[in-house]
Amino acid sequence: xxxxxxxxxxxxxxxxxxxxxxxxxxxxxxxxxxxxxxxxxxxxxxxxxxxxxxxxxxxxxxxxxxxxxxxxxxxxxxxxxxxxxxxxxxxxxxxxxxxxxxxxxxxxxxxxxxxxxxxxxxxxxxxxxxxxxxxxxxxxxxxxxxxxxxxxxxxxxxxxxxxxxxxxxxxxxxxxxxxxxxxxxxxxxxxxxxxxxxxxxxxxxxxxxxxxxxxx
Amino acid sequence: xxxxxxxxxxxxxxxxxxxxxxxxxxxxxxxxxxxxxxxxxxxxxxxxxxxxxxxxxxxxxxxxxxxxxxxxxxxxxxxxxxxxxxxxxxxxxxxxxxxxxxxxxxxxxxxxxxxxxxxxxxxxxxxxxxxxxxxxxxxxxxxxxxxxxxxxxxxxxxxxxxxxxxxxxxxxxxxxxxxxxxxxxxxxxxxxxxxxxxxxxxxxxxxxxxxxxxxx
Numbered sequence: 001x002x003x004x005x006x007x008x009x010x011x012x013x014x015x016x017x018x019x020x021x022x023x024x025x026x027x028x029x030x031x032x033x034x035x036x037x038x039x040x041x042x043x044x045x046x047x048x049x050x051x052x053x054x055x056x057x058x059x060x061x062x063x064x065x066x067x068x069x070x071x072x073x074x075x076x077x078x079x080x081x082x083x084x085x086x087x088x089x090x091x092x093x094x095x096x097x098x099x100x101x102x103x104x105x106x107x108x109x110x111x112x113x114x115x116x117x118x119x120x121x122x123x124x125x126x127x128x129x130x131x132x133x134x135x136x137x138x139x140x141x142x143x144x145x146x147x148x149x150x151x152x153x154x155x156x157x158x159x160x161x162x163x164x165x166x167x168x169x170x171x172x173x174x175x176x177x178x179x180x181x182x183x184x185x186x187x188x189x190x191x192x193x194x195x196x197x198x199x200x201x202x203x204x205x206x207x208x209x210x211x212x213x214x215x216x
Numbered sequence: 217x218x219x220x221x222x223x224x225x226x227x228x229x230x231x232x233x234x235x236x237x238x239x240x241x242x243x244x245x246x247x248x249x250x251x252x253x254x255x256x257x258x259x260x261x262x263x264x265x266x267x268x269x270x271x272x273x274x275x276x277x278x279x280x281x282x283x284x285x286x287x288x289x290x291x292x293x294x295x296x297x298x299x300x301x302x303x304x305x306x307x308x309x310x311x312x313x314x315x316x317x318x319x320x321x322x323x324x325x326x327x328x329x330x331x332x333x334x335x336x337x338x339x340x341x342x343x344x345x346x347x348x349x350x351x352x353x354x355x356x357x358x359x360x361x362x363x364x365x366x367x368x369x370x371x372x373x374x375x376x377x378x379x380x381x382x383x384x385x386x387x388x389x390x391x392x393x394x395x396x397x398x399x400x401x402x403x404x405x406x407x408x409x410x411x412x413x414x415x416x417x418x419x420x421x422x423x424x425x426x427x428x429x430x431x432x
Contacts, residue, residue: 038338114337121334121396122254131396165393166409173389177381180337180347193382196416 021059021069024049028066033108036115037063064119064126070105071133077101078140090209091148092198098144099171099190106175107186113179138164145201153206163201170197237275237285240265244282249324252331253279280335280342286321287349293317294356306425307364308414314360315387315406322391323402329395354380361417369422379417386413 027049031040042063046053060066081098085091106113120130141164148154154163174193178186199207243265247256258279262269276282297314301307322329336346357380364370370379390409394402415423 114343117392118334118337121330122338127330127396131398134393134396162408163412165405166390166412168393169386169389169405169409171389172392173385173387174382176333176388176392177350177384180343180350182347189381189385192378193385196379196382197412198416200412200414200416 017059020049020051020055024051024056024059025066025069028063029070029105029108029112032112032115034111036111037119038115062125064123067116067119067126068129071129073105074102074133075136075140078137082140082143085144085147089151090153090206091144091151092153092202092206092209094144095167095198096191096194098141099174099194100187102171103175103186103190107178110179110183113175117176117179134168138168141167148201148206152203153209154201155203158201167197170194233275236265236267236271240267240272240275241282241285244279245286245321245324245328248328248331250327252327253335254331278341280339283332283335283342284345287345289321290318290349291352291356294353298356298359301360301363305367306369306422307360307367308369308418308422308425310360311383311414312407312410314357315390315410316403318387319391319402319406323394326395326399329391333392333395350384354384357383364417364422368419369425370417371419374417383413386410 024045028040028045031044031048040063042056043053045063045066046056049056060069077098081094081101084097085094088094106116119126121127138161142160145154145158145160145163145167149156149158149160170193171190174189175186178184178189240261244256244261247260247264256279258272259269261279261282262272265272276285293314297310297317300313301310304310322332335342337343354377358376361370361374361376361379361383365372365374365376386409387406390405391402394400394405
């Protein structure tokens, strides 16, 4: 509850809380990166974040709840992509940028991405979070696809929602296979996969737009 | 050890063994379909297959080892696709058929596919099996892609191995997202995804081949 004469004080308190939350989140991500989620304990996270163990539970109800912070981050990336698409001359680079940004967090290590995708499939709470984020993500990307159709870059006969879901297949599949293969450059795979995907949905204009250069 | 004068007897014994193995495999798959892998016990599998519990371990060292049988099945599908590609007039339907056949086993239910993909990522033994099958699969599909290039259907400048891996992204991504979304027709999603993928790699000839009809 904030009364008007207190605006300055809580602002600072809020910022400090936000900072602690960020610290815990980043410490957790660094540990997940090295050891996977399963083998990382809350104690290790709080130690690495330099906060008391009790403090952790003021911010996150469980280790798995860390992923609600990751989910928010991913939704933010999608929102910004939707925004960029509104003024972009071509949505091809917007899509590629978006896919790479989405992969950058979870794709910090193969171990982390493996345990993340595994948890998304096996942990009930995370599964529900994951399906919600997937559904929201499809809705956002659908807006971007429709914008690409307005620009004449994407074939008008395609259903934006279906294209959006097929793009999710490509992005998640690229992450999944990367996590389960010999070490390689995840971002280069996203570029290759999305180049094929773009050609698959583009009009002649979409293929020849100057931002639409190809990569093998 | 088979001596020449015993050829008939062991043939029958071998067939019976093969039959029992198939029975156990199918009973396990039916249970995984309903309950997932984690919540299915070996006792339930042997009961459903109508064999003694000890018998199970004569065929499979563990519940997870059931998946080596699934892996063999998937490799068989890939081998047959390679064979079909040698004589096919267009490899587009060969690819679509292959993707659907690969998905048909694991995709018998969302619960089963979820626990399967989750195990592939989290169980060390299954992860190794999975990466081996992925690598072999890429090699097989690379042969099919090269055949498509010979036929003039796939752009000659593309690297067959990279196209093959990108196809894995699409196929696995389609399965993964299906397993984590509201119930829907998995095979229809494979067709949509592969239609985009095909357009993404095809030459003009590949797009207009009479077997290359499109689907939205």
